Amino acid sequence: MKERFLHYIWQNGFFDQNNLMTNQGNRLLIRYKGLLNTDAGPDFLNTQILIDDILWAGHVEIHKNSSDWYAHGHEKDPAYDNVILHVVYNDNMPVYNSHNQQIPTLELSKYIDKKVLKTYKKRFETKTFLPCQDAIGQIDEITLLNYKYRLFIERLENKYQNIKNWLLETKNDWHQILYQTLLKYTGGPVNKEAFEWLGRLLPHKIFIKYNNDLIKTEALLFGVAGLLNDEKSDEYYKVLQQEYRFLKAKHGLDELPAGNIKFHRLRPSNFPTIRLAQFARMYHQTGHLFEKLLELDNPGQARKLFTVTASVYWDTHYNFDKITKPKKKTTGKDFVNLIIINVVVSLKFAYQQHVGHYDNDTLIELMEKLPAEKNKIVRIYNNINLPSKNALDSQAFIQLYQNYCIPKKCLSCDIGHNILKKGL
Numbered sequence: 080m081k082e083r084f085l086h087y088i089w090q091n092g093f094f095d096q097n098n099l100m101t102n103q104g105n106r107l108l109i110r111y112k113g114l115l116n117t118d119a120g121p122d123f124l125n126t127q128i129l130i131d132d133i134l135w136a137g138h139v140e141i142h143k144n145s146s147d148w149y150a151h152g153h154e155k156d157p158a159y160d161n162v163i164l165h166v167v168y169n170d171n172m173p174v175y176n177s178h179n180q181q182i183p184t185l186e187l188s189k190y191i192d193k194k195v196l197k198t199y200k201k202r203f204e205t206k207t208f209l210p211c212q213d214a215i216g217q218i219d220e221i222t223l224l225n226y227k228y229r230l231f232i233e234r235l236e237n238k239y240q241n242i243k244n245w246l247l248e249t250k251n252d253w254h255q256i257l258y259q260t261l262l263k264y265t266g267g268p269v270n271k272e273a274f275e276w277l278g279r280l281l282p283h284k285i286f287i288k289y290n291n292d293l294i295k296t297e298a299l300l301f302g303v304a305g306l307l308n309d310e311k312s313d314e315y316y317k318v319l320q321q322e323y324r325f326l327k328a329k330h331g332l333d334e335l336p337a338g339n340i341k342f343h344r345l346r347p348s349n350f351p352t353i354r355l356a357q358f359a360r361m362y363h364q365t366g367h368l369f370e371k372l373l374e375l376d377n378p379g380q381a382r383k384l385f386t387v388t389a390s391v392y393w394d395t396h397y398n399f400d401k402i403t404k405p406k407k408k409t410t411g412k413d414f415v416n417l418i419i420i421n422v423v424v425s426l427k428f429a430y431q432q433h434v435g436h437y438d439n440d441t442l443i444e445l446m447e448k449l450p451a452e453k454n455k456i457v458r459i460y461n462n463i464n465l466p467s468k469n470a471l472d473s474q475a476f477i478q479l480y481q482n483y484c485i486p487k488k489c490l491s492c493d494i495g496h497n498i499l500k501k502g503l
């Protein structure tokens with residue numbers, strides 16, 4: 080049995096609290112269980128208890144065996160002198176603090192809710208991945224729905240924590256943050272790091288100066304991406320090369336080292352050349368993208384903004400120098416949805432947090448109107464009866480997978496909590 084489970088039992092009161100006695104033979108009444116401490120020191124802080132009607136205020140330390148008190152060296156540590164109750168599953172010895180005062184012990188095994196304990200052992204003391212899978216179907220819709228909302232917001236909050244650091248670094252330059260995030264997701268799974276790096280080497284402040292001129296915009300992107308360093312006979316390539324050489328010297332630009340931009344195993348429509356040309360068009364078409372993004376509140380508006388077609392040269396090319404059958408290179412539905420989910424919604428949420436204007440309902444509505452993502456995580460939950468009906472669901476399940484199921488935090492998960500509470 081893990082200590083975390085005993086914390087969970089204490090915190091949620093899953094034990095008979097009416098006739099408690101310490102192992103020293105005194106009546107015990109819990110007035111306030113205290114706050115779970117995730118830092119160093121006792122497990123629950125500022126607890127209030129009555130022992131034989133005398134009020135005690137202090138901390139609670141929880142262990143599987145009372146001898147763990149000594150195994151952890153608490154008897155010598157003044158940080159534990161204010162512990163007023165030692166809660167253990169198994170009391171195998173009396174314990175004393177650094178002033179040699181005995182600490183009252185509550186032996187939880189005498190009072191624990193047997194149904195919760197049985198369910199815990201059956202479900203969560205196993206090594207199975209997703210130990211809740213057989214019970215999930217019995218959890219009611221409302222509980223699941225509320226949990227999905229919370230997971231989704233939690234995911235946005237996590238992203239906002241990173242954006243906060245980024246805001247400090249860029250001195251609140253939201254344009255740079257949008258530009259770099261958009262580049263990252265435009266790069267797709269294969270080129271996201273390289274494209275994000277490109278956004279640092281070619282700052283938004285320089286890039287945006289040329290957004291009215293599509294040739295210069297493409298020249299900057301392809302040049303800093305290191306894609307204009309060869310000798311080619313292609314006329315368009317030569318024009319971009321010439322433009323880039325001039326702009327590179329003017330702004331002292333550095334380039335991505337060769338080999339960072341990858342074409343390998345990509346469909347031609349996802350080639351980095353096509354994605355960069357589409358990215359150039361996004362900014363060429365709508366210069367003040369960040370302001371536009373803040374105004375968006377439905378998928379239709381967002382689709383309009385990010386559905387763009389690469390310049391004419393790309394109608395007959397997927398890469399420089401190789402002519403192909405004519406086809407407009409317009410961003411597809413899946414790509415645009417991915418941008419709305421990962422860029423638009425994340426940055427709108429972050430900005431709302433930053434300025435203190437909260438409107439989670441609009442973001443939730445927007446996500447509920449978008450189709451669910453298609454990925455490995457979504458398939459895992461689909462297979463255990465948790466289908467993703469929309470993008471809010473799929474984002475919630477990504478949060479669940481990464482932050483609860485993988486680190487096995489079933490006791491911090493609403494699904495796990497429900498299973499234990501109901502004995503499923």
Ligand code: SF4
Pocket residue numbers: 208209210211212479483484487488489490492493494495496
């Ligand atoms: S974290 Fe929650 S959903 Fe994941 S396995 Fe545990 S109980 Fe199930």
